[in-house]
Amino acid sequence: MTTLVGLDLAGRRVVVVGAGHVGMRRTRRFLEDGARVLLVDPSPTDEARRVASHGDVELRARPVRPEDLDGAWLVVAATDDRDLNARVAGWAEAGRTWCVNASDGLSGSAKVAASSTHGDLRVGVVSNGPADSRRVAAVRDALGWYVEAGQVDLRRHRRRTGRVVLVGSGPGAAGLVTTAGREALATADVVVTDRLGATWLLEQLPEDVEVVDVGKSPTNHPVPQHEINRLLVEHASAGRTVVRFKGGDPYLFGRGGEEVHACRAAGIPVEVVPGVTSAFSVPALAGIPVTQRGVATSVLVASGHAGAEPATTAALLAGATVVLLMAVSSLPEICAAALADGVDPELPVAVIERGSTVDERVSRATIGTAARVMAAAGVRAPAIVVLGLVAAEGFLDDEVCATPVREAADV
Template sequence: MSALYPLGLRLAGRTVVVVGGGAVAARRASSLVDAGAIVTVVAPEASAELRALLAIGAVTWRERAYLTGDLNGAWLAHTATGVPDVDALVSADAEAARIWCVNASDRHEATAWVPAVTRRDDVTVSVSTGGDPRRAMALRDAIGVAFDTGSLPLRHHRRAAGAGTVHLVGGGPGAPDLITTRGRRLLAEADVVVADRLGPRSLLRELGEDVLVIDVGKLPGHHPVPQDEINALLVEHAQAGKRVVRLKGGDPYVLGRGGEEADYCRRHGVTVEVVPGVTSAISVPAAAGIPVTHRGVANGFSVVTGHEEIAGLPGGRDHTVVLLMGVTALRGSAKALASTARGADCPVAIIEDGYGDGQRVTIGTLSNIAAQAKARGVRSPAVVVIGDVVSLSPYAEASHSQPTTTAQIPALARKATP
């Protein structure tokens, strides 16, 4: 058989005749309706799927067997009756009238084939495999997954008309596979990426050479690019028609100033979408085996940055406290928390560089954690967890036989640390 010539059809407002009342015919009728076609179905009986289409008035039904002449005025025919003789007659009538015809029972007779299709935004992928529809569907699905996970070259090379966009993408705590699939896809489409110090920075290496990467990474106490300038950069590039991704660590709305960036963009007329991320406040404790809530141990948690907010925190050890950016002020925070209902012997964990090569866990209590952190040279980025949930960590158990190292807990180990 000679090769197929792939083609896209504009069917809006054009008549298509579908012969057959079963599930296949109904599925095809439904996608033809989606394409805007005027669909007439010829069948003595209608399946439940076809009845659903009839109920909403999407198709016209000739409730009888097919008759020569039913294709008059059609641009396309589709036969799926399950009766080879009827399908053959429809095919022959279509051929005589020069109407393209999909024939579900005989692919050699068919003058048109329906490929396996997947659509994302403005991209349509059609797969034909020469008569093996399940293979075509499997391939189509694999392409869909590759699309969603950003592993296809998705960059647009023609500027969209009008202004660009900003996506504030939560990149998660740093591991490249802890960003959402939506975030990953948007990164693959970006013209400009404005990146933080934390988050999945290894993904930046996968970007094309012509993608502009602006590193605005902040270190504690040292902000190379001030927030005002970050906001201005986002707007400037979007207004130049670019697709801008602001790649942020964790979740944009958790102590990440995402709200301010989104506000600034909107105030300057730039379309902005926030893509949630896996926050370090929950995921980094999990990397050390600590659930922030646990039935019978803690039924809530608060995420704060420093000891100023501590006085107003609810509960005792059954209300977990997660400190972000808390290393520098740890001594003061621990002291303030020890003076609440939690008490000085409340368990504390510090997890440095969660999911990174330098992941290390230090376990102590509110009375000794600052001294331990100093002795071990604890550094940012780190998440500090305070409350009884810390005792659930395998590291807490191991800490009874000091010193605690990541290597002692192989299931959780990223790297053996001294």
């Protein structure tokens, strides 16, 4: 019967005998765990030499010797010689060192679990009998999917220091929430949420998770930012895991920096899970590439709340794509300033409302007509505004996409 034990190998010596496929796979795994790896093989592969060239693996290009195991916490015998693997396992047994024998998974004193990592949890699967790598990997993957899908309550039951996790929930579509974001949400005792993004996920939380809605709209700011900061610190100070659930990405006009600063100032552990930003994902889903070789090789992302900034006009005059967030009400002012500064009135404009959702709508105009067209269409927030050649209707069907106007070097 095999007992599952988690080994902390960070900074500890691990010896891998054999630099073949199995040995290198194990070596990469141990490096990820922070181990000090000694790799022994009389004919190391080019891959083994490349890995060793980075300095975090010691490579001995010769046959293994018993003294190579001195000081090791764990040994892996992974050569293609079953007898040699058995001898290495015997040396490890004599030295009371845990050893994985890759030949059969039975004669060694340890097994490496097929595992998946989910935040601060690692799920592992091993065979009780003869090794069956495909079988345990299939079970691991199934368990990992179940955790990643948010189907497991990952809240801590043993009280620990409270913490805050800022989670970017993307523009709203189910498939655009990151795995790390869903896993973080499953750890929450308290969720402080905006009104945008994948808020539908909150319906899947256990009933005793406290949800605090601080969402803002263009004309309604019920909870000021300093109060949101206070809520995060207060709940975390009480020992809770607080998820600040934000639309898009926390650091792109999401005031994530202010919230992180407030937590750090209060001595609260805080981390950030990036989200898929609507600035790029919403145009992409609407068939608008914000950059295109030979057409638009740079992009400026700006807040409509800032109004007609000189940087916006300068970017348009330079041929860049400009993506505006929170700009429905300020679009007429921004277009007027661009026209006054000499931007071509025929430059395309696209406005994507409720991007990535079933209610998505795309309206097209030009710099010269945008104010009138968008008013007539009744465009409302939330919306993403794209200004530039790439915003033209049917742009990806145009010959210019297949044969760029200005040939650029491949990157």
